[in-house]
Amino acid sequence: MDLTGKIAILTGVSKGIGRATAEALLAHGAIVAGWGRTAPTGLRHERFHFFACDVRDEVAVQEAYVNTRRELGEEIHVLVNNAGLGISGEVDGFSSDDWKLMFDTNVHGLFYCTKAVLAQMKKQQLGHIINICSIAGTTGIEKMSGYCATKFAVRGFSQSLYKEVRADGIKVTCLYPGSTETNFFDEIPGTAANASMMQPQDIAATIIYALQTPFNFHLVDIEMRPLQPKK
Template sequence: MELKNKIAIVTGCSRGIGFELVNQLLDKGMKVAGWSRTDPNISDDNFFFVKTDVSDATSVNNAFLETTTKFKEKVSILVNNAGMGHHGTMLEMPFDKWKEMFDINVHGIYFCSNAVVPGMKEMDEGHIVNVGSIAGLNPVKGMVGYAGSKHAVTGISHSMFMELREFGIKVTCIYPGSVKTNFFDKIDAVEANDNMMRPEDVASSIVFCLETHENFLPVDFEVRPLRPKGK
């Protein structure tokens, strides 16, 4: 897809992969709506921040209305990047933390995607990228709730691509390994470090998928640090 002058929504835009992706899309000449709970303070005429809780359907619908009113065009790209995780075994995990992960990581994709798909169908063009995780492919001891939510993202993404491809809409799921972001701030068992991937490299992988030829569909894209334990 040619990105220049088209509209993108990036959720979880305040830091990490989402923040880097917004800046890379702006560099490509896109108009970008950033949806998150926290303002990333990006100063660019083509950037529009909307305070959004992706786990809440009303918040998402209001954000979509604000976005389309601002840009007055249909959305070509949605990157479902918002996500979070809690560490803990099944027995240790309080239900409110379990539910929070599924509300944001899973229900957020449902709410945001349902907002943009009708317009993409009308255009016969669109691309939705769901940011999954290696934990959505492999079991992770001590991360049962997070792994479960990301396995759901994998299944949702695969079914979405099969449902939407005939309407000219691509759906890609990217599976990052460990990334040096604030994700690990609430996880005592792991500390962010320089052996993890840089968020800007994961963001550039998403841009690569978005710029692919109209008849080329990247379904799954797994990215990992080369030396996760260092030299």
């Protein structure tokens, strides 16, 4: 897909992978609708538009979708489901509220946003949905059972969705990044972000690559890992 003039909705736009993806989309000519609870600091561009949205709230998602189409145009070409969070802890001491928070954000929010755009993408017979999953969606991780459970859900949703909508000209790509140097690790005890990890720009570049594939095929699952991780 040539991204010039295409409308891309991007959730979790304020920092990390979301911020880097917004900048990459803009660099390739897209019109970016950034959805999030917080606007990215200092990101000012004539083709960037911020819409306040808590993806955990389906009504808020619907409002952001209506506002996006009213301000930017009826067609929606790209959705990047990036919003998410991780909370660590052993199962027997894990907060039920934290468990619900992760599922509301990582799974339910992704579903609400995807559901919002599908009718228009089917009408167009064109669209691309990118779901940011994690290596945690492919293997269990000690003291990260809740986060892994949400990402396994994203994996299953993505693999089912692509089979459901491929006949409508809609691509679905699920990315599984390994360790990436973002603020994700701020709340994970015993793990600190470091320069040997992948960079947010690496994930953003892969998203652009997937979006620019020719119409006749799409990349379904992409696993990414740092080459020389810090021991």
